[in-house]
Amino acid sequence: MRRRAVYILSCALLGGGIWQLSGATYIHAKAGLAQVMLRAAWGQSLADGPPRPPWPGADTWPVARLRIVSAKIDALVLANASGHALAFGPTHVAGSADPGAAGNSIIIAHRDTHFRFLGYLNPGDRITVQTRDGIEHRFAVTAAYVADSRTTLIEDETPRPRLTLVTCYPFDAIQPGGPLRYIVEADLVNGFGNSIGTEMAAVRPDIL
Numbered sequence: 001m002r003r004r005a006v007y008i009l010s011c012a013l014l015g016g017g018i019w020q021l022s023g024a025t026y027i028h029a030k031a032g033l034a035q036v037m038l039r040a041a042w043g044q045s046l047a048d049g050p051p052r053p054p055w056p057g058a059d060t061w062p063v064a065r066l067r068i069v070s071a072k073i074d075a076l077v078l079a080n081a082s083g084h085a086l087a088f089g090p091t092h093v094a095g096s097a098d099p100g101a102a103g104n105s106i107i108i109a110h111r112d113t114h115f116r117f118l119g120y121l122n123p124g125d126r127i128t129v130q131t132r133d134g135i136e137h138r139f140a141v142t143a144a145y146v147a148d149s150r151t152t153l154i155e156d157e158t159p160r161p162r163l164t165l166v167t168c169y170p171f172d173a174i175q176p177g178g179p180l181r182y183i184v185e186a187d188l189v190n191g192f193g194n195s196i197g198t199e200m201a202a203v204r205p206d207i208l
Contacts, residue, residue, distance in 0.1 A: 034088035035076060037054040039076060040054070041062055042062040045061075045062065051063065059080065060078045060082070062079075063079045063098075063131075064076070064129050064132070066090060066127070068125065068128070069128075070125045070126070071121065071125070075089055077099075078091045079094070086110055089109065089114055090108065093107070093108060096164075097156075098131065099137050099163060100161055102161060103162070105164065107166070108166045108167065109167055111168045111171050111173075115167035118167055119171055121144060123141055124140055125141045126139070126140055126189075137161070137188060138188070138189050139162075139163045139187060140187060141184060141186045142187050144185070146180055146182055146183075147180070149180070161188035162186065163188075165183070165184040165186075166181050166182070166184075167181065168181060
């Protein structure tokens, strides 16, 4: 009976582990497949102008292409920062500035998929955002910090075009959600010179 109980417990633990692993694999596979379909829609948008939904019935569409060479990132940014859109990629927050335009352009994504890399960015790292008109806007990372979403507001008006990338924090949290956010700010450098800040959050070593 003891051996049988141990066997049953072992099988239960193994089954639970496989279930957890398959769930995580499904999330990453879903995000990766969505990016493939989004690239096709993005290519069509660049070719003829109007936004194209990536699949029938989609309530979102690609509005920009985000590239960071130092982090080996190349992802499509979606319209409508809803929970549904976030499952497929980074999303642009409606009401914030368009990338490269005056003001602050805010892009958010999940910490365990598309924005996992945020904690590895360094001062001066370049971020390129291509908009639907084909123009590439180049930004340089100026700051990164942890903020409490209950008490911190991200400013809309900035003296120069800014890109703000936001994800949940900490990166290795087991439970989803929580009030903390990891925020990376980058200022436009093309057309504005190349002077950048060097102040990064003191918490950064703790998340690597």
